[in-house]
Amino acid sequence: MILSYLDGQYLPLDEARVSPMDRGFLFGDGAYEVIPVYSGHPFRLAEHLARLEKTLAELRLPNPHSVAEWAEIVARIVAGNEWEDQSVYLQVTRGADAVRKHAFPATIRPTVFLMSEKLATPTPEQIERGVAVVSAEDYRWLRCDLKTISLLANCLLRQKAVDAGCAETVLFRDGILTEGAASNILVVRGGVLLAPPKNRLMLPGITYDVILELAAQNAVPFEVRDIREDEVRAADELWMTSSTKEVLPVTTLDGKPVGDGRPGALARRMHALYQDFKNTVMRRG
């Protein structure tokens, strides 16, 4: 049994029901977060809730809960599910209306839903060999900094990778790297880690922040700047980062090897730093 939460009630996931008039279902009108949990401790909960708050504010959707209330709901979901490491999914929609209309309902009753899954991090083989990715033009809207549940473009772009037997689709907008369909993308050139700047064209990843913090603490040179497509295609290393993928080396881009086609030295080092950080700081809570 997977314990979920829906509008004030804790119940088995397969018993949770929402109205087909919910604006999440009709319009993709809502926000979400995915929070990794290590040994029962949600990682960077405050940062995830701050990102949720930012998305909700931009969507003009009142945050239905205080930070303390969110923390309590997340804690009960974590305690009620069996896995040592979990991935807690949280979403808030603008709720149901009596009629289907684009404009907001006069009275908004947000729908709040949480569930959890076993945290599925990359396999040892993926870490050892790296993964293959394809690329595509980034045709998403111009507020990719918001974590909204309207993910059709991301789904289509990720499916392009899956259809090609690949792990991710790397996105370029007007010749500049933005991110992946469901991850941030970092580049290594000449021993320097390059990260795209946070702007409206990419999601500000919590893992992206962790990686740059670890780089700063461990004297890894890095630059935050626009990265051109030709620089990505001639990179020594490419990494994808996310709460579930952690830091994963990319060894093939559109069928061509990245660097020498094997995970690079800096990827190996950052992976070790990340695992060390996870097993000390993250698991302690």
Ligand code: PMP
């Ligand atoms: N970009 C996109 C489009 C994402 O969906 C995600 C999360 N899956 C990320 C970046 C990475 O964010 P985080 O490190 O907070 O998981």
